[in-house]
Amino acid sequence: MARRRGFFTGTISAGVLFFLWLPIGVLVIHSFNASRFSTAWSGFSLVWYERLLNDRAIWRSVENTLVVAGVSTLISVILGTLAGFTLYRYSTRLQRGHNSLVTLPLIIPDILMGMSLLLFFLAAGLPLGLGTIIIGHITFCVSYVAITIRARLQDFDYGVVEAAQDLGAPGWVIAYKIYLPLLLPGILAGAMLSLTLSLDDFIITFFTAGPGSSTLPVHIYSMIRHGSPPVINALSTLFLALTFVLVFGYQKFLRRKV
Amino acid sequence: MIHRGFTWRRNSDARGIRTLPSVIEKKAVEIGLTLPSFLWLLTFFLVPTVIVVLISFRASDSFGGIGAEWTLTSFYEISQQNFWPILWRTLKLSLYTTGLCLILGVPVAYHMARAEQRTQQNLMLLIIIPFWTNFLIRIYAWKVLLHPDGIIKTVLATLGLVSSEATLLYNEGAVLLVLVYTYLPFAILPLYSAAEKFDFRLLEAAEDLGGSDWTGFTRIFLPGISAGIVSAILVVFIPALGSYIIPEIVGGPDGQMLGNRIAQRVFTDRNLPQASALSSLLILAVLAPALVRFGLRTLPRRWSRGQA
Numbered sequence: 001m002a003r004r005r006g007f008f009t010g011t012i013s014a015g016v017l018f019f020l021w022l023p024i025g026v027l028v029i030h031s032f033n034a035s036r037f038s039t040a041w042s043g044f045s046l047v048w049y050e051r052l053l054n055d056r057a058i059w060r061s062v063e064n065t066l067v068v069a070g071v072s073t074l075i076s077v078i079l080g081t082l083a084g085f086t087l088y089r090y091s092t093r094l095q096r097g098h099n100s101l102v103t104l105p106l107i108i109p110d111i112l113m114g115m116s117l118l119l120f121f122l123a124a125g126l127p128l129g130l131g132t133i134i135i136g137h138i139t140f141c142v143s144y145v146a147i148t149i150r151a152r153l154q155d156f157d158y159g160v161v162e163a164a165q166d167l168g169a170p171g172w173v174i175a176y177k178i179y180l181p182l183l184l185p186g187i188l189a190g191a192m193l194s195l196t197l198s199l200d201d202f203i204i205t206f207f208t209a210g211p212g213s214s215t216l217p218v219h220i221y222s223m224i225r226h227g228s229p230p231v232i233n234a235l236s237t238l239f240l241a242l243t244f245v246l247v248f249g250y251q252k253f254l255r256r257k258v
Numbered sequence: 259m260i261h262r263g264f265t266w267r268r269n270s271d272a273r274g275i276r277t278l279p280s281v282i283e284k285k286a287v288e289i290g291l292t293l294p295s296f297l298w299l300l301t302f303f304l305v306p307t308v309i310v311v312l313i314s315f316r317a318s319d320s321f322g323g324i325g326a327e328w329t330l331t332s333f334y335e336i337s338q339q340n341f342w343p344i345l346w347r348t349l350k351l352s353l354y355t356t357g358l359c360l361i362l363g364v365p366v367a368y369h370m371a372r373a374e375q376r377t378q379q380n381l382m383l384l385i386i387i388p389f390w391t392n393f394l395i396r397i398y399a400w401k402v403l404l405h406p407d408g409i410i411k412t413v414l415a416t417l418g419l420v421s422s423e424a425t426l427l428y429n430e431g432a433v434l435l436v437l438v439y440t441y442l443p444f445a446i447l448p449l450y451s452a453a454e455k456f457d458f459r460l461l462e463a464a465e466d467l468g469g470s471d472w473t474g475f476t477r478i479f480l481p482g483i484s485a486g487i488v489s490a491i492l493v494v495f496i497p498a499l500g501s502y503i504i505p506e507i508v509g510g511p512d513g514q515m516l517g518n519r520i521a522q523r524v525f526t527d528r529n530l531p532q533a534s535a536l537s538s539l540l541i542l543a544v545l546a547p548a549l550v551r552f553g554l555r556t557l558p559r560r561w562s563r564g565q566a
Contacts, residue, residue, distance in 0.1 A: 026403055027396075102295070120306035123309060224401075232395055
């Protein structure tokens with residue numbers, strides 16, 4: 001009976017994987033398609049890769065994306081680490097409010113956050129541009145960093161800090177010698193998470209971007225609307241190849257270490 | 259909340275005796291460490307959300323600005339503009355998406371949890387990697403696939419499953435398909451982490467005691483991973499309610515959802531009060547399940563604490 005069940009769930013799993021990879025496969029194939037229409041195959045070609053290299057607007061938007069992701073990750077890691085730490089460390093009324101402020105952005109859909117930030121920036125008279133995009137990204141990344149850090153602290157033995165205190169260690173030594181090494185993996189995980197979220201965000205950026213400040217996702221959107229996506233296919237094939245190299249390189253590295 | 263047992267020592271000196279200066283100093287440290295994130299989220303999350311709710315009770319003036327009086331005009335206006343079909347479609351598509359993600363996600367989670375360790379990791383990567391491609395590019399790839407001259411249509415028409423005039427794109431079905439595609443991994447992750455902790459010997463025990471496959475699955479496995487199911491529902495249903503770009507690209511006029519209506523009011527009509535009124539309703543719809551869940555989680559606890 002268990003075997004029959006295994007066959008059933010195996011079939012569904014295979015189907016789901018096929019479903020998840022189907023569009024990716026189509027995209028990779030079409031990046032090598034000589035035709036500009038993605039519906040017919042007219043021979044192998046690298047023309048879209050060539051176009052991609054010469055497309056100034058794409059590379060400028062890539063530059064914007066990296067600036068936004070870098071700055072907002074840096075700031076949200078600092079804010080998020082403090083938030084995760086204080087939420088773990090204290091259980092006061094202040095932290096209860098703090099906790100709601102940290103968790104609510106996680107359940108509010110992007111479009112609401114984008115809409116409310118846009119109204120806020122208009123009301124405050126802030127000109128829309130890279131600055132407002134960065135503010136938006138920090139606002140949704142902080143919470144993800146905070147919950148990552150808090151999860152990391154969950155199983156932490158507080159006795160270590162007490163021992164250090166009993167031995168007369170000042171606060172900054174405890175922070176540097178105990179909390180920092182303990183939190184470092186969490187900080188890195190939080191940074192990776194907010195980097196990924198920031199690089200891929202479209203909706204909040206779309207609402208808070210001004211003229212000339214489009215990031216890669218916003219640029220891709222305008223390309224989809226104006227119909228020049230083969231270049232985009234080439235770009236995402238390159239990204240995918242990079243991801244594969246990183247993932248498999250990392251796995252090889254891990255195995256060698258073991 | 260966590261490590262509550264230590265609180266008695268926190269406001270005390272090294273010998274465990276409470277001293278007034280140390281209490282004040284600790285409080286100052288707490289406030290100093292809390293303020294950066296607290297103020298940031300207060301300014302850029304809470305205040306903007308309150309602004310949206312407030313502006314929804316204003317009317318638009320004739321210059322695309324915001325009127326000065328408090329009124330329910332914006333809510334009245336949006337209810338007149340084909341609003342109910344769009345609200346109904348938004349709720350319906352979000353519910354269907356959640357249901358389909360569970361129906362597909364639970365067997366996958368089961369299968370992954372029963373596989374060998376190495377296979378589990380590889381399956382996880384195979385599920386996650388497609389999602390490192392840009393979100394818009396994946397939606398666009400579906401547009402290509404569903405195109406009248408695309409592969410899916412050709413295959414289905416050759417098999418005689420659809421007529422050659424049928425359109426697969428620009429309808430509710432296309433939106434549902436891409437919604438499921440987008441949110442399925444988010445459903446699989448919590449389902450898998452719950453299934454991984456599930457003790458599968460319980461299913462064997464049920465079998466030995468004469469329970470059918472189906473009984474074991476519905477009466478033991480599903481309740482066993484209920485925490486994962488609740489998380490999966492929340493991470494699919496709530497973002498699905500706020501969908502904007504998926505119906506925008508594959509939905510066409512017959513597949514528009516609440517998010518599209520909001521964006522349209524902001525970018526096309528420049529009617530911010532109406533956009534705010536729609537957003538307020540969406541906030542309400544999003545918070546409703548969260549509040550219910552919060553109530554279910556905390557009320558019994560408060561209750562039992564009250565009794566004890």
